[in-house]
Structures are given as structure tokens and as C-alpha cells.
Amino acid sequence: MAESNSATQDNDRPLLVAEGLTKSYGRVLACRDVSFVLYPGEVLAIVGESGSGKSTLLQLLSAQLAPSAGKVSYRMRDGVLRDLNALGEAERRFLFRTDWGYVHQDPAMGLRMAVSAGANVGERLMAVGWNHYGKIRDTASSWLERVEIGLDRIDDAPKTYSGGMRQRLQIARNLVTEPRLVFMDEPTGGLDVSVQARLLDLMRGLVGELGLAAVVVTHDLAVARLLSHRVMVMKGGSVIETGLTDQVLDDPREPYTQLLVSSILPA
């Protein structure tokens, strides 16, 4: 599979470390003093109401946004923990192409809508140095099958796909390089319920099989329960409660978390 996946992984050492992450937009504190550690293979869900700072935090974590204060460090494949803000632009782009995935709520932001599905997936492989056309096409095909997209659609562009298919294609495009860490912002948002369920099953299977670490932003607690090991609850830019997913959902401590939990049907 991905030709770069040879470095040994040490599962007892943090993969991503956030320290005191803060971001303000003028007088709006979108994200306030967030600290946590993510280990390899761990899935962290970030939940909270609209405007609580979830997407801002995800962008800070993935170095798409510079923090007003605090820092994010990531353990590179050579085993060294590096401050993301101290990386050069080229190094950061390399991380995005190889070690990370980013699944947007709107597939149009994560896909090239006018080129074929096969090329959307193959492009990520070429970016990490694959150059054998047959191999690229085979790998792209096998990933399309894995995300349940019929091979008769491989030459069609995603603009001809349904919402659910686009989202599955976006996932294939992200996972084909076997990243170690995937960021997802409302991956099931905007899809209807039966399509969501199928996508969730697929993501749950893939995350487990590949041993991926992931940070998943969702307002849907059922998504958090199914996919994540841990949750962080955000409100007004701050993390107000965090812990093992089933513990936070079954024994919520904070008033706001109790409100969130009580307003959904049990999973």
C-alpha cells in the first residue's frame, strides 16, 4: 500500500499535543486555552453547540490557522515531536499530503469536482511519489470498492455523484495514502439519515482496521458514541467536560453536557 508506511509506531507516545490553544477574532474568543493529548489509534470527538469553537479548534490542530496563544505539536514519522508552527510551509504541506487526512463537511471542498473519481484518489498517491499508472489505478479501484462506490463510476466526476457518494469518495481520497491522523469536520452533516448510517458504519470499520487516530467534530452524539473513544464538550470556546465517551454520555457531569445528552434519543 502506501510506500512510506515503514516507520515503527510507538503507541505509548503522544501523536498530537495541544497546549493552551487560544484563538481570538477581535473580541470574539473562538477557542480558549485548550490542552489535550492524542495517542496513535485514538479517536477524539469534539461536540458542542453551534459557534462553540469546534471548527476553529480543528483548524488550529491541523495548522490551517495560527493560534493567538498556545501551540500544537505532532510526532513526525521519524519519532520526533515537532511544533507545527515552527515547521516550514513545505513541511506542513508534506504532512497534509502524507500523514494527515482532512474530511470536510462539504465534499466539494475536499474533492476536485470536475475530475474523475479515479483521478481524485490517484492524485493523492501521485503526490507522495507514485508514478506507475497501472498501480495507481488498481489502488484507486480497490479504495473505491472499499467505500462502496461501483467501479463503473470510476471515470465519472464527483459532480455527478449523490451527497453520500461524494462523502465516501472524499474518505477514500483521504485514506488512500494511509495517513496516521485524520481530521473530520461534521463528516455526516448534510446527509439524510439512512445515508449517514451507512457512512458511519463505513468510517467505523475503516478507523478500526487502519488503527487511525482521528479528531472528529460533530454535533451528533450518536456519531460520537459510535466512532470515538473520548469526547471533549465545548461551550463558548472552552472545553467544559472531557473523558471516556461512554462515561461522558452516560454520566454527564456539567449542566450543559446533561442538557446535550437529554436532548437526544439513546443510542
Add this chain to the structure above:
Amino acid sequence: MSALIEIADAEKTFTMHLQGGVRLPVVRGVSFDVQPGECVVLAGPSGAGKSSILKMIFGNYRCDSGRIDILHRGARIDLANAEPRQILDIRRATIGYVSQFLRAVPRVSTLDVVAEPLLVTGVPRAEARARAGALLGRLNIAERLWSLPPATFSGGEQQRVNIARGFISNLPILLLDEPTASLDAANREVVVGLIAEKKRDGVAMVAIVHDDEIRARIADRLVDVAAFAAAA
């Protein structure tokens, strides 16, 4: 002989913020231990906090104070103060839990629901499925049901799936919340047999059983939860 579970002064109070912050003390001063091969049965009236104690030992409910020491991978670890990833590792390698009601991942087949605890410890899929099938057969779940998700099963069928899932792995600690409650006599016998086998394997068990006859047959010791009543 050293205890696999050692609980000291554990305490649990719920604060219901949506009901004006009313505090609901459940248990206080919970202290007991469980030895290998021993089945401790929690006794006490409905609402006394029996299920809450099991959930605290599984890390599903938080513990407000006190310790819940677990012998995990050869070392003692206080689950009441453990990190989420440590609790997950304890569930993978040390503690199994048969909850009162099955809460399975939707759309996953019964065979895979039961095989999953083996898969996460690295048992090959074919072997895990074979063992799952054998256990489901023993619990009288018809083979034609194995490929279906358990969501539409009857209460008793779901409970047997839950029991199979809990008993399939060889974990040193097993927590059982009314495992025989909705089973017929024949299936209750099967469960009593499974518990006896676990005892012979040195598994430490904490169980909640309402049925007097079953309780008398499986309990090595009773712990009266009413003694831990926290209500003022």
C-alpha cells in the same frame, strides 16, 4: 492469593442540573474485594445502587471519591482515577461486562457482535467467528439468526447475545448485571454452567441476580449494598 478487584470507600452521587441541581446520593463507603475464582453477588433492594457499582467498576460511571483497584496486566491500577485510554485497555484485557440490556452497534451481525471482544485482542477473524458460533449455539440462538443484527431480536435472545459477548473472551474479571433475568429455565441452566466454568478458570466475578435459586447456586459471598446507602 491476591484480589483482582479491591474497592475502598467508593462513593457516587448524581447531581441533576436539569432538575434544579438536586443531588441524588447513591452509595458511599463502598468497600469489598473479589478474589480469583470467586463470584460476589451484590444484594439489595431496587434502586440501592447495585448496577451503579458495576458501572463504576467498568469505568462507565465516574467514582466521586475512593479507589477501585484492578489487577491489570500484572500491576495494580486505580480505575477510579485512570486515564480514558487506560480504562479502554483494562476493558480490552481485564474486565468484561454483561450489561442488563444489550447495547450493540447497529447494523452489525450477531456473530460479529459476539466475536468482537476476541477480534480486538488479535484473535484471527475465522477463529473468533467459530468460537462465537459455538457459544451462540450453546445458548440456543438459532443459526439462521447469526447473520442478522440483534436489534430486532426478542428480549431473551438479545440477552443471550449479550451473555455470549461477555463470556467469549478469557478476561480475568467479569461483571454480570442480571444475566438470567429474562431467560427460560433451560437457558438459565446454560448460564449457571458458564459461570461455573469461569470460576474454575479463576475468573473473579461480581454479579447482580434477583432469582434466589440462581443466586444460591452461583454466589460464593453476598455483599449487601444497602449497607452502603448514602441517602441522608
